[in-house]
Amino acid sequence: MRAVEIVFLVGWVVFWLGWFLAAARAKPGRIRWGRGMGVRVVITVIILTLNRGNVSRTRATVHSPWLEAVGLALFAAGLGFAVWARVHLGRNWGMPMSQKADPELVTTGPYGLARHPVYTGIVLAMVGTAVALSPYWLFAVAIIAGYFVYSATREERYMAELFPDTYPDYRRSTKMLVPFVF
Numbered sequence: 493m494r495a496v497e498i499v500f501l502v503g504w505v506v507f508w509l510g511w512f513l514a515a516a517r518a519k520p521g522r523i524r525w526g527r528g529m530g531v532r533v534v535i536t537v538i539i540l541t542l543n544r545g546n547v548s549r550t551r552a553t554v555h556s557p558w559l560e561a562v563g564l565a566l567f568a569a570g571l572g573f574a575v576w577a578r579v580h581l582g583r584n585w586g587m588p589m590s591q592k593a594d595p596e597l598v599t600t601g602p603y604g605l606a607r608h609p610v611y612t613g614i615v616l617a618m619v620g621t622a623v624a625l626s627p628y629w630l631f632a633v634a635i636i637a638g639y640f641v642y643s644a645t646r647e648e649r650y651m652a653e654l655f656p657d658t659y660p661d662y663r664r665s666t667k668m669l670v671p672f673v674f
Contacts, residue, residue: 496560500567500621507571511578516598519583519592552627563624567617574613577602585610597655599662605671607648607662611640612669644668 493501554560578585580601586592602609615637622629648668652659667674 493538495565496624499564500625502565503571507590509574510575510617514578516582518585522574546556555626560624563620566620566623568614568620570616570620573602573616576620577609577613581610588618591650595654597651597658599658599666604666606639607668608640608644611644612671615640615669629644642671 507518536649554563581598582594584596584598600623606612615633618629618633618636622633648659655662
């Protein structure tokens with residue numbers, strides 16, 4: 493395993509361990525599995541299949557120091573944005589499409605730039621990983637990004653029901669995933 497692969501592996505492991513440990517401090521709530529569970533299973537199977545096929549070790553493996561540096565910068569920026577959003581949300585954070593006790597509408601910090609900055613940050617970090625290691629991973633990134641758009645759309649319907657007086661204005665003033673663009 494090359495040094496750059498170890499950096500990304502350790503980065504993702506530390507990120508997800510911290511993420512799941514922080515989940516214990518979130519407000520109690522209920523995860524709405526429903527249709528989303530099937531989507532999660534399909535995404536997991538695709539990623540495991542790519543990994544089992546050693547996609548990162550194919551001829552398409554990146555060996556450019558410049559691309560590795562760009563990928564690492566995108567990775568760090570993405571994880572930084574996701575962590576900032578998670579910390580800013582505090583105890584209001586939950587799994588995708590979960591319902592929280594005593595929910596609050598957070599519209600400041602990273603939520604003033606995008607309505608779903610955690611998704612934005614994770615996708616950016618995944619793009620950075622693909623740029624640095626192997627363009628084949630962009631296929632998995634596209635699938636996960638599609639899932640995040642699906643989740644965000646469902647969450648927004650729920651938020652509009654919870655906050656009928658304030659959410660429509662927030663939605664009009666802030667982009668969904670990419671600040672100032674989408």
